Structure formats: C-alpha cells, structure tokens
Amino acid sequence: MRAALCQAVLLLVLALVPAAIAWQRLPPEKFLRPTGDDGDTADQVTLAQVAAWQPAPLWIDARTAAEHASGHVPGSILLNEDTWEALLPGFIMAWTPGQRIVVYCSASCAASRRVAVRLRLAGASEVSVLKGGWEGWRSAHPEAAAR
Amino acid sequence: MKVLLAIASLALAPAAFAQLQFDQDTVEVKADAGAGTITAKYPFKVKGTEKITIFGTETDCGCTAATLDKQIYSAGESGEITINFSAGDRIGPQMKKIRVKASDQGEPHVLTFKTDIPVFARVIPQFVAWESKETPTPKVVTFELPEGNAPIASLTATSNHPGAKTEVRELVKGRRYEVTITPTTTETFFLATVQLAAGMPDGKPARTLLAYATVKPPLPPTPQEAARNAALGNAPTQTQAQAPLEKK
Amino acid sequence: MNLWSQAWPWVARLGLAGVLAWAGWAKARNPPLFALDIEAYRLVPGAIAVATAYYLPFVEIFAAVALFIRPVRRGGTLLALVLFTTFTAMLALAWARGLQINCGCFGTAAASSATNYAWSIARNALLFGLAVALFRRDSRADLKS
Numbered sequence: 001m002r003a004a005l006c007q008a009v010l011l012l013v014l015a016l017v018p019a020a021i022a023w024q025r026l027p028p029e030k031f032l033r034p035t036g037d038d039g040d041t042a043d044q045v046t047l048a049q050v051a052a053w054q055p056a057p058l059w060i061d062a063r064t065a066a067e068h069a070s071g072h073v074p075g076s077i078l079l080n081e082d083t084w085e086a087l088l089p090g091f092i093m094a095w096t097p098g099q100r101i102v103v104y105c106s107a108s109c110a111a112s113r114r115v116a117v118r119l120r121l122a123g124a125s126e127v128s129v130l131k132g133g134w135e136g137w138r139s140a141h142p143e144a145a146a147r
Numbered sequence: 148m149k150v151l152l153a154i155a156s157l158a159l160a161p162a163a164f165a166q167l168q169f170d171q172d173t174v175e176v177k178a179d180a181g182a183g184t185i186t187a188k189y190p191f192k193v194k195g196t197e198k199i200t201i202f203g204t205e206t207d208c209g210c211t212a213a214t215l216d217k218q219i220y221s222a223g224e225s226g227e228i229t230i231n232f233s234a235g236d237r238i239g240p241q242m243k244k245i246r247v248k249a250s251d252q253g254e255p256h257v258l259t260f261k262t263d264i265p266v267f268a269r270v271i272p273q274f275v276a277w278e279s280k281e282t283p284t285p286k287v288v289t290f291e292l293p294e295g296n297a298p299i300a301s302l303t304a305t306s307n308h309p310g311a312k313t314e315v316r317e318l319v320k321g322r323r324y325e326v327t328i329t330p331t332t333t334e335t336f337f338l339a340t341v342q343l344a345a346g347m348p349d350g351k352p353a354r355t356l357l358a359y360a361t362v363k364p365p366l367p368p369t370p371q372e373a374a375r376n377a378a379l380g381n382a383p384t385q386t387q388a389q390a391p392l393e394k395k
Numbered sequence: 396m397n398l399w400s401q402a403w404p405w406v407a408r409l410g411l412a413g414v415l416a417w418a419g420w421a422k423a424r425n426p427p428l429f430a431l432d433i434e435a436y437r438l439v440p441g442a443i444a445v446a447t448a449y450y451l452p453f454v455e456i457f458a459a460v461a462l463f464i465r466p467v468r469r470g471g472t473l474l475a476l477v478l479f480t481t482f483t484a485m486l487a488l489a490w491a492r493g494l495q496i497n498c499g500c501f502g503t504a505a506a507s508s509a510t511n512y513a514w515s516i517a518r519n520a521l522l523f524g525l526a527v528a529l530f531r532r533d534s535r536a537d538l539k540s
Contacts, residue, residue: 008473022449096363097278098278122273122274123271123274123276
C-alpha cells in the first residue's frame with residue numbers, strides 16, 4: 001500500500017509539468033470570470049443565511065421574462081440584462097434604501113453575477129448572489145414551487 | 148463477470164475523431180454601441196468519407212440562437228452555422244457557448260462567441276434615494292464618456308417630477324458631467340425619472356440616458372431596534388412606512 | 396479458465412485507461428471551458444476551479460498511462476480510485492442540491508444538456524469496481540515477484 005501511495009504521489013507531481021505548460025500556452029482568459037471584479041464567491045449567500053436576515057431582503061430574478069413567468073421566488077422582481085432599462089424602474093419602486101438584495105438565476109447561469117455588479121454600479125449596496133440559484137430555492141420550497 | 152464489466156467500460160469510449168471541422172471554433176465580433184442583434188458565422192466542412200447528421204444546437208443563454216441550413220451533410224460538403232446574439236441591454240465583454248451535437252462524435256462540438264459591447268456613456272449611480280423625512284441633501288450622479296468615445300456637445304437634465312430639481316455641471320469638457328439632484332421635500336414619496344440628454348456634435352440627434360430619484364419609506368425596524376425604541380418610549384412610525392408610493 | 400485469469404487484468408487495464416485517457420484528453424484541450432464546468436458545481440471558488448481545470452486532465456492522463464507501466468501501475472490504479480470517488484461525490488452533491496449542470500466528465504462542457512446523474516454515478520461505480528479488482532490483483536502479483 002505504501003509503495004502504491006508513493007507511486008501515486010510521483011504521478012501527481014509529474015502531472016504538474018504538462019499542466020504548467022498548458023497554462024503557459026492557453027492562459028485562463030479574463031472572460032472566464034463573467035464579472036471580474038466581484039471578488040470570486042465572496043458575495044455569495046446561502047438560503048440559510050438569507051432566511052436569517054431582518055428585515056427580509058428584496059429578491060431579484062435575473063432569469064429571462066419567460067422563466068420568471070413560469071415560476072419565481074414570491075415577491076421577486078424581474079431584472080435582467082435583456083431589458084435592463086425597462087425593468088430598472090420596477091426595481092426602484094420595490095426596493096427600500098438600505099434593504100439587502102439577493103439576486104438569483106438558474107444554477108448554471110452567470111447572469112446573477114452580472115446583474116449584481118450592475119446593480120452595485122447603479123447605486124444599490126448590499127447586493128448578494130444566491131448560491132444554488134433558482135433550482136436550489138425550489139428544492140428547498142417544494143410547496144411554493146408547485147404553484 | 149469482470150471481463151464483461153471491462154468490455155462495458157470500453158464501449159463507453161468511442162473514438163474521438165472529429166469529421167465535422169469548423170474553420171474557427173471561436174468567433175469574436177466587434178460590436179457597435181446599441182447594436183441590436185449581432186450575427187456570427189461558423190463555416191465548417193465534412194472531412195472523411197461518411198455523411199454526418201447535425202442533431203441540434205444548444206446555447207447557454209436565451210440571448211443566443213443558432214440556425215442551420217439543413218441537418219444532413221455528405222462527405223466533403225461545406226456548411227455554416229449562424230449565431231444571432233440579441234444584445235438587449237447588455238454591456239461590456241460577453242462570451243457565449245454554443246454546443247453542436249453531431250453524429251461524428253459523442254461529445255458535442257463547442258463553439259464560442261465573443262463580443263465586447265461598448266457603452267455610449269456611464270451614469271453612476273443610476274438612481275439616488277432618500278428616506279422620507281430625511282434631510283433633503285443634494286445627491287450627485289456622474290455622467291461620463293468612456294475613453295475613445297468622441298466628446299459630446301452638451302448635457303441637459305430634465306426631471307419629470309416637480310419634487311426633484313436637477314443641476315448639471317461640466318467637469319471635463321464634453322466628457323464628464325456632474326448632475327446634482329435635490330428633492331424639494333422628503334415629506335411625500337415619489338419616483339422621478341431624470342432624462343439626461345447628450346447633445347451630439349455635427350447636428351446628430353441627441354442621445355438620452357435615464358437616471359432615477361426617489362423618496363421612499365424607511366425600512367421597518369428590526370426586532371432588536373423595535374425593542375430598543377419601545378424601551379426608550381419611541382413609537383415606531385409604522386403608519387408612515389405603509390403609505391403608498393406615488394408614481395409619476 | 397486460466398486464459399481468462401490471464402486476460403482480464405489487461406482488459407480491465409485497457410478499459411480504465413481508455414476512459415481516463417479519453418476524459419483527460421477531452422478536458423485538456425480547453426481547460427478554460429472545463430473550468431466553467433467545475434464552477435457550475437458551486438463547490439470551490441473560481442481560482443481553485445481554474446487551477447483544477449488545468450491540472451486534473453493531466454492527472455487522468457498520467458494515471459491512464461501508468462496503468463501499463465509496471466513500477467507505477469498500482470499508483471495509477473490508486474489515483475483512478477481516488478478520482479472516481481471524488482467525481483462520484485461531486486455528482487451526488489450536485490444531484491442532491493438540484494443543480495442542472497453538465498457534469499464535465501468528458502471535457503469541455505461535454506454533455507449538450509444537463510447530466511443524467513443516475514447514469515453518470517452508475518458508470519463511475521462500475522469503473523470504481525474495476526479499479527478495486529485491478530488494484531487487489533496487482534498488489535498480489537507485485538508482492539509475489
């Protein structure tokens with residue numbers, strides 16, 4: 001077993017060489033981070049964290065209008081980049097200054113990040129992105145999602 | 148039994164040999180500000196000796212749509228996949244992936260579409276807010292042209308609500324402006340739209356961006372604050388917080 | 396029967412190595428895209444996802460090659476075991492959290508639609524079993540010689 005472990009470690013070390021070469025040849029692009037300046041996952045919050053917030057935050061749905069229409073977090077406001085300018089007044093109407101904001105989209109989508117960054121630029125502070133997105137919320141609220 | 152397992156696992160690994168060959172996997176398109184739909188073309192050729200079927204395409208964003216002339220291509224034939232990207236109100240760098248599933252390999256071909264949508268001007272912040280009964284202090288919105296854009300001739304700000312007064316100050320000629328918004332009162336709630344009209348040189352039509360100013364009820368106190376207020380004998384201003392918002 | 400006992404380790408080796416090398420090669424072709432797949436699991440921060448995307452494909456390829464090199468073949472099998480265990484755990488977590496993602500198992504956002512978790516986990520379990528059998532057989536053989 002110990003011999004096998006040593007062999008495995010040797011292989012792991014050897015694999016670093018081509019990995020470094022690949023990094024040199026094809027460096028990770030800045031495109032990879034959809035927003036670049038949002039500090040990785042620092043602004044992500046979990047459902048459990050959000051549940052503890054007092055007063056309740058304002059939910060922002062960053063998905064498409066069609067997805068929003070077919071089911072969303074109760075009270076959430078649609079705000080996406082497809083029609084940002086048209087949707088922004090609706091957000092301002094619903095939001096209270098100082099109120100925290102949680103942006104969500106589908107679990108495998110980067111739109112919530114982008115919307116969060118644009119909201120911060122637009123003048124909102126305390127903007128977070130929901131971990132797990134709409135799918136995460138739905139699996140935690142089966143009764144509401146059925147409606 | 149183990150042999151069977153081994154054979155089964157082997158069967159999971161079909162030959163990864165691409166017959167459908169794209170001239171370019173990644174297409175980067177230069178976009179103009181305000182371009183509605185951006186089109187990119189991905190020409191391909193069928194290498195090898197067999198005809199291939201393109202089963203379908205899938206994109207990672209509702210804003211990208213892929214179209215194909217037909218589904219079946221014989222050996223040696225050329226074709227093209229067209230991507231239409233609806234920019235909507237997107238700004239800045241964009242990267243979208245398009246997956247093309249074809250009969251030549253189990254794994255889809257991945258095409259990448261990139262563009263950088265320029266902005267005409269940045270309005271930061273895009274909205275300013277006051278709590279009701281807050282001192283009506285002036286708040287500032289900056290209007291700035293990004294580097295590389297030609298300077299504008301003038302900037303005017305017009306509020307659609309008498310409750311919000313605006314004043315424009317030029318900081319850098321034709322490039323950077325400060326718009327000061329002052330509520331006449333914070334006694335009533337309102338949402339005002341401030342039109343920022345940029346006069347263009349050479350008589351081109353003016354371009355308009357929007358900013359918003361609002362007076363809103365404050366957040367209801369948290370339970371801790373409510374308890375503290377009660378202890379101090381201050382009644383919370385609940386009635387006021389529930390008053391409707393006047394929209395103009 | 397003797398022929399079977401002689402042949403199965405090689406068939407198992409070929410099978411494991413084939414899957415590992417294919418998966419590794421497919422991912423190594425475009426690490427930045429593979430990083431997106433890792434990110435979609437929402438398990439690690441972006442920087443770690445990117446680093447993993449560059450490293451992991453080569454670990455898979457090296458493990459595959461090592462299966463055929465006697466002095467390091469048990470190490471290769473051990474790596475394969477660890478890899479399959481990790482992948483299965485990540486898949487199970489993503490499944491439990493209801494994420495609709497592409498598993499990224501075979502490269503750059505490979506599956507054209509969301510992964511079928513049950514099938515992917517079953518496949519990993521099968522490969523895991525194969526690797527365990529091979530590891531035990533090689534351990535015995537290597538100790539004898």
